[in-house]
Amino acid sequence: xxxLTNGQTYFGQVRRLEADGPGPWSEEFRVAPDGHTLPxxxxxxxxxxGSQAKAVRLQTPEKVCAYQVTLSTGKTMQINCAIPGxxxxxxxxxxxxxxxxxxxxxxAKL
Numbered sequence: 001x002x003x004l005t006n007g008q009t010y011f012g013q014v015r016r017l018e019a020d021g022p023g024p025w026s027e028e029f030r031v032a033p034d035g036h037t038l039p040x041x042x043x044x045x046x047x048x049x050g051s052q053a054k055a056v057r058l059q060t061p062e063k064v065c066a067y068q069v070t071l072s073t074g075k076t077m078q079i080n081c082a083i084p085g086x087x088x089x090x091x092x093x094x095x096x097x098x099x100x101x102x103x104x105x106x107x108a109k110l
Contacts, residue, residue, distance in 0.1 A: 006035040039064060039100035044108060049091065056087045056110065063100050070095035
């Protein structure tokens with residue numbers, strides 16, 4: 001949403017549109033925009049290597065859109081966040097970074 005001021009708190013409610021009309025309003029929520037900041041650091045909690053892939057468990061910052069994985073060939077690939085904090089990557093993955101709305105975090109070795 002554009003036009004909001006960083007650090008100012010805004011309040012709102014949402015509801016979904018159902019086949020028979022609008023659903024009930026949600027509880028009120030509040031949000032304070034943080035501006036065009038890069039994703040914060042993430043922590044690799046563990047990894048399991050299988051015969052064809054690695055499963056990586058992460059503690060990720062908020063607002064993660066996807067992950068950038070670097071392969072042993074030096075090529076990179078992007079993987080969308082299907083399950084927050086759990087990532088299945090190719091076996092030859094060497095490094096990982098978090099992609100947020102405004103950029104990419106520092107890279108960590110897998």
